[in-house]
Amino acid sequence: MADPGKQLPEEVLVFIFCHLPLKDRAMAAQVCKSWAAAATCSSVWHDTSISFDDEWEGTLPPYLSTCLDHVQNLRLEFEPSGERSRRAATELLVALAGRVPGLRSLLLECCGEKRLFEAGRDVLDAVHTVCGAARELRHLDLRRLPFTLDDALVLQAARGCPELRSLFLDNNTLVGGVGPSSVLELLKACPRLRALGLHLASLSLAALEVLAAPDRSPFSFLALRCACPEDVRASPLPDEAWATVRRRHPGLEVELELEPALPAQSVSRILQPAVPVAVLRLNLSGDIVGPVLFAARHYAATLRVLEVHAAPSAGIDLALRELAVRCAGLREVHCFCVVKPFVLDAFRAHCARLRSYTLKLTREPHPWKPTLVA
Template structure:
């Protein structure tokens, strides 16, 4: 029975779920009732941890009794700061020792990466988790600036048969995940329905595997074209995309085209049958052709468009064409000045638009999107 003036444990649990790690630790030291609530499994089911907490010197001591309760972990750290990276590595290593209950892991790096080959310690800890977390379903490494390789993918394939989503499309100068490792991953994880890759890691054979009749429904394929390997990758035929789209009508493809991809290579990447839902263009060449291509072929699927380039009358005309042909667009962000007719076109034709960045004059950066009421 609850003492007079004392909140019930279920109420304390709801409150402690929203506290930072230092605040949870402080709450656990108040009294026995608060300590019981602060270490309750419901508090730790979905956990966000920032390794800035290493200043307190309490991350691992406090977490040691709660690691078993963590099902989904989002971990932030700064790789350029040695204490932050060390705490992240120690935490991941400790988690590997009690990882059977882990279902989701998302790693996010803040700040700058210190060295080109840095991150081996963090990646070794991820290896350890993937070797013990048989029930892991979601692994997101998009915000790791380190080079990912076949060894990691094969460890995931061997150790995580229940995997549902995997993001390897991270910001790195080198892509070392080969198409062969991806094929083994697809064979070992039949329930995988969301996959993020660099373009060079995807093959025609992988598209055929995903389009197989007995394959579980596949919902999202995120492709990043940002490395020299991506620019040299062989084209994926339009027929393969058409077969994949026919097999999975709900499939959405997200494409990021970065400056490493020459403008002449864009036509090898973008195919008419790709169900592109999000297109991010940050090309070294003129993106006008890519915007027009999207207007012609992705009218039924495109929901998000981002363009980073210089202003031109040709770009304005292509954006107006896209606005007229893509009524389902939800977001458009153009990081150059456009003429008023472009803004009017999107407001008139795209009635589902939720936010946009369409500036009519130069403004100080960063540019903030406008939310549609």
């Protein structure tokens, strides 16, 4: 039988192996010398996506140790309620810590239906190790972890990752464990940071003042999730401070995600005219009409994406129509309740840049799929 590697050029093999899961890469590396060379070359591993499901058995493949030297951008998926899956993810993260040239980007994602909010200390300790050793780490995304993040991790990132450009801590958790003081330390230690995701309670007036400093590098994106009790109790940030930050960074875009835990008085404190809101996600248990009207009247120049979870009503229909008329730059609108035909007509008529929308005129089985605009 002919050597399989002779049937395809190495660059073709490399392209194929880039898209294979970890197990399949390991098997390909055992076929022949040519396939082994292609499966372990740096181009295959520079941008890597690895998934550890709960069926994962044993430790990492032996050949992977050498390949880890080439991993710079990693997306790692694991099953949080599966001990073997978490163990494999932890082992991989620890193995990556301190590699040369080392990680530039790390995104962690949990899969599966059973998410253990009380677990995950092993994984977070491994992330802590990475932050202490990966001096060139530029992007860290923890939004898809269901575990409570804490000050120790943020402070470790501040001390160990001076080149950070983006950090996302606005994850789906029941407790906000990151305090404003650690975020302030992070901003001071990472002057090139340009994108940050937080729970609202982690942001402070002092942090806005650091961002507004004259020598601050351009800051472009801030995601704020408002969902846990700490966010409800957070002190309001002055509108003047937001205006100062906006003048210092005219390209700044803010994403606001408001969850059912927020009472009406908290919503009114968060939605301030000077905040350059580009993405607004409203999933409130109380008034929705007021926030939609506020967005229409104050965020018309900045709003690009609106997502609304509400019960159908005449009030929400009228508010959405006013928003469509005022927010000509809107690119996406997703309303998860049935609306009247005049709402859909308004967005079609006034929002020329609209790329997709979820505006259902009749009730349909969930999940609702958006309509793409040609």
